[in-house]
Amino acid sequence: MDPQLKTVLGKAVAILRSFTGDDRVLSLAELVRRTGLPKATVSRVAADLxxxxxxxxxxxxxxxxxxxxxxxxxASVERTLLELAMPFLQDLYERTHETVHLGVRDGDEVVYIAKIGGHRQAASPSRTGGRMPLYCTAIGKVLLAHAAPELRRQVLGGPLERRTPHTIVAPGMLERQLGNVLEAGVAFEHEESAPGLLCVAAPVLDTEGRTDLAISVSGPVGRFRPDVHVNAIRAAATGLANQLAGRRLR
Amino acid sequence: MDPQLKTVLGKAVAILRSFTGDDRVLSLAELVRRTGLPKATVSRVAADLxxxxxxxxxxxxxxxxxxxxxxxxxASVERTLLELAMPFLQDLYERTHETVHLGVRDGDEVVYIAKIGGHRQAASPSRTGGRMPLYCTAIGKVLLAHAAPELRRQVLGGPLERRTPHTIVAPGMLERQLGNVLEAGVAFEHEESAPGLLCVAAPVLDTEGRTDLAISVSGPVGRFRPDVHVNAIRAAATGLANQLAGRRLR
DNA sequence: GGGAAACGTTCCACCCAGCGATACGCTCTT
DNA sequence: AAGAGCGTATCGCTGGGTGGAACGTTTCCC
Incomplete structure (x- = not known):
């Protein structure tokens, strides 16, 4: 058994972490299944929680x-970041009226810190606090392009799961795109993570030109023209970058 | 000693809850002070966390x-609420370009679920995830006006702490205002919670006309004219109310 | 309607995870 | 050099935690 699960705290965390993605309500039985803990134990710990x-x-x-x-x-880092970034995301939304995301890299995934969009936003699998892989999203590709070579290699090597017919599953193709991203300063996504969804993203660079933070604008195939928003997104990203410059978040 | 603190879980939660308001980093010694737990214990549990x-x-x-x-x-209720409400808050911000809040009542306090504002927002003590008392904020007064008579009595009876020179500390005065709020459908705040801050709020009513949810717009004395925004805020509140109608959140 | 299956709570005797006073090492300040 | 403050490591005792089993309840299906 996982030694983490021997302590009460470990069990409590395991129970809390059982709630993933879209789950809202989980029954005791479901918690038992997900944690692998004895029923009596889950019942007791959950009651304590x-x-x-x-x-x-x-x-x-x-x-x-x-x-x-x-x-x-x-949570300190996220809160500070959110408070500093919101005005820029706000402006960006107002200029584009399309869905705006702020994402940070955590390992080989993006975590969405903020998502704002109006009434007509395209159906998208992302959500505030949610995660997506790096290789198939615009924000992900920006972050991957700026990540350590080590991580790039790992992701390019690892399996690139096909999520839609347009997902880039050829490592060579992906690598070439990442090169372009570094040159152009923006990344595009064409229905690679979800059908019908287009996206542009730009990095929020620190003073050394590195980053694990990016902003994106996305919208549905048809109405949405990614290249139209490149300037707006660059402006938002550099604006936020200046705001963050010199300020130690961590 | 608090019996809750006898269990590991209790201690862990006590440590997590020690982070309040503006605290970002807390030292071990500070955690010891706030929790009242032995130093060695806090050290161990914190390391586990x-x-x-x-x-x-x-x-x-x-x-x-x-x-x-x-x-x-x-967290399910908050997440759903946030996703449904954001577009309306967004619209409201765009119409007013002032700071927009969404708050729910929890006991005798407001919890701010969302706060959006641009670059020039007025300095305000509120923050997403933060709490304020009911009696001295616009959202609070809306919620108090619609709350159970029991709670109204309790708050009117309890001490009304003076937070600014304009805080309403006379129960009679406050009670009269609450009556007006029910009639008018909106509440105003004139520097009652923080100096220099004005605010208008409207309730998001359920189908029975009850509520523990409200939207507000606030801005600084001088530029901000509360009454100008009454229509916009009413529109946002009723829009969200319709969206929520029939949908079981809890 | 009756038998089974799934769910959730309670019981209880064992035992090890948790406990915290004490001691230790480190860095500032005086 | 002495003292104050902070954080970690030690260690023997003990009661909080454990989980198999038993029990009530609801749901399902033949």
């Missing part, structure tokens, strides 16, 4: 609580 | 981690 207001009960099972939501928003 | 990626270390102490941020954003 409810007592500590990290979980809520409802007739159908357990949910992550509002208390956890509040706690998460106090 | 780091191992489980709920805390980060840095030279100055501990911080709430990005993992916690992600976890919090999966």
């Amino acid at each position: 409810v007592a500590h207001r990290l979980l809520d009960r409802d007739p159908y099972g357990y949910r992550l609580s509002g208390g956890l939501f509040e706690l998460g928003l106090r | 780091v191992a489980h990626r709920l805390l980060d270390r840095d030279p100055y102490g501990y911080r709430l981690s990005g993992g916690l941020f992600e976890l919090g954003l999966r």
Whole structure:
């Protein structure tokens, strides 16, 4: 058994982490399945978590609580970043009226720190706090292009799962694109992560020209013209970069 | 000793909850002070929390981690609400170009679920995920006006702490205002929670006319004219109300 | 309607994870 | 050099945690 699961804390975290993606409510039985813990144990620990207001009960099972939501928003780096970035994302949305994302790299994935879009935003698998792979999204490709050669090699080597008919699964092709991204300063995505979705992204560079942060604008095939938004997105990215310059977030 | 603190889980939660308001980094010693737990214990549990990626270390102490941020954003009710509400808040911001808040009532406080504002937003004590009392904010007064009589009595009875020279500390005065709020459908705040800050708020009513949710627009004394924004805010609130109608969030 | 399957809670005797006073090492300040 | 403050490591005791088993309830299906 995972030694992390021998402690109460480990079990509690395992239960909380069982909530992934779109799950809202998880039954006790489902938690048992996902954690692999004994039923009695999950029942007890989950009840404790409810007592500590990290979980809520409802007739159908357990949910992550509002208390956890509040706690998460106090996370220092993310909070600061969010407060500094929002005005720029705001401006960008206003100029484009398309869905705007702010993403940071964590390992070989993007984590979306913020997503803003209006009533007519395209259906997209991304969500605030969600994750996507690097190789098939505009933000991901920007971040991958600027990442350490080590990581690039690993991702190019690892399996490139086909997510749509347009996903780039040929390492050579992807590598060539990453080169272009570095030259052009922006990355494009054409229905590579989700059907019908186009996207442009630009890096938020630090003073040494490195980054693990990027901004994107995306919209549906048809109405959306990626190249139209290149200037707006560059402006937002450099604006935020200047704001962050010199400020130690970590 | 608080019996909650006898369990590891209780101690862990106490440590996490020690991060309040503006604290970004807390030293071990500070955590010891806030939790009242023995130093050795805090050291051990905090190290466990780091191992489980709920805390980060840095030279100055501990911080709430990005993992916690992600976890919090999966909280079901808040996430759904946020996704449904964002487009309306977005529109409202675009019409007013002033700071927009979305708040829910929790007990005798408002919790801000979202806050959006541009580059020139007025300095305000509120922040996403933060809390404020009900009696001295526009959103708070809206929610208090629509709350159970029981709660109204309690807040009117309890001490009304003076936060600025304009804070309403006379229960009678406040009660009269609450009556007007119900009639007018909006609440105003004139520097009652922070100096130099004005605010208008409207309730997001459910089909029975009850609510624990409200939207506000705020700005600085001088430029900001609260009454100008009444229509825009009403539109946003009723728009969101329609969107929520029939949909079970809880 | 009855039998089975799935779910969730409670019980309880074992035992090891957790406990925290104490000691230690380090860095500042006086 | 002495003191104050911070953070980590030690270690023997003990009760919080454990999880198999048993029990009630609901759901499903023949």
